[in-house]
Amino acid sequence: ENALVSGIAFQKDQVKITLHGVTDTPGIAYQILGPLSDENIEVDVIVQNVSVNGKTDFTFTVSEEDKSNAEAVLQNLKDVTYDDLIIDSDVAKVSLVGVGMRTHAGVASTAFKSLSDNEINIQMISTSEIKITIVIKEGALESAVKALHSAFELEK
Amino acid sequence: ENALVSGIAFQKDQVKITLHGVTDTPGIAYQILGPLSDENIEVDVIVQNVSVNGKTDFTFTVSEEDKSNAEAVLQNLKDVTYDDLIIDSDVAKVSLVGVGMRTHAGVASTAFKSLSDNEINIQMISTSEIKITIVIKEGALESAVKALHSAFELEK
């Protein structure tokens, strides 16, 4: 397993923004991201899961610096309605970087096991072939990084 | 924008599996992924968004080949309860690959605009710094790839 994970990256200065209850119709993702991009707000992780009953949640992270700017943009969106705008600054992002993650569900399960053993709750998950990104409570960052380093036998 | 996106990858043979309504407590992600990994089931995109009222949805993709195996594993999970198991084979995965996506929310917004202009609904989104992955209906794959190629002026 170790050869697969080459490193662990993390970022504290993250703010998680969720548009809860957007309608799942073509164009909504653009109508959220377009105005943010027009304001040069750097959006990092974007996660949207499948809709249930025609609505879904659209979550992304921005830096602390862009937080109030992003909030202003989202409160003035034209063609997008949502049930709730949830902004949470008490988060950190942790990424496991490697190669060939996809062929090894074992990497993800090893990572999730080490967090579980340390009672760390995973708030968001976003993966690609070469990277697993999770969002957790900021206060859990240090123990999460420690747990993952030891699970994958990486140098600190 | 174009210099940022170096290519578009896609995969038809994907099955989207959603555990709707899992409890958002430490260990649940491991208790879902662990048994799948024990069965050597290759899990590709994993997406989980923030919970609302203590529950969230956990979605991932597997190949058609692993579909029935994965279904059997999920129906026998020990410590995980969920409201619904939703399996959808009518999906395809499209990924935009590039560098420095994060600093350019414009890349994501350009991609989402081109899909919106072609009335293509985005079912799932998962991004990292160098890749945007979306899941759409399988029938929309050809027009999505065409739309994205022209939005980023890539050779077919």
Ligand SMILES: C[C@@H](O)[C@H](N)C(=O)O
């Ligand atoms: C929710 C949002 O992703 C919508 N499905 C869209 O295509 O834009």
Ligand SMILES: C[C@@H](O)[C@H](N)C(=O)O
């Ligand atoms: C839902 C699941 O991700 C849970 N929060 C966990 O930490 O495992």
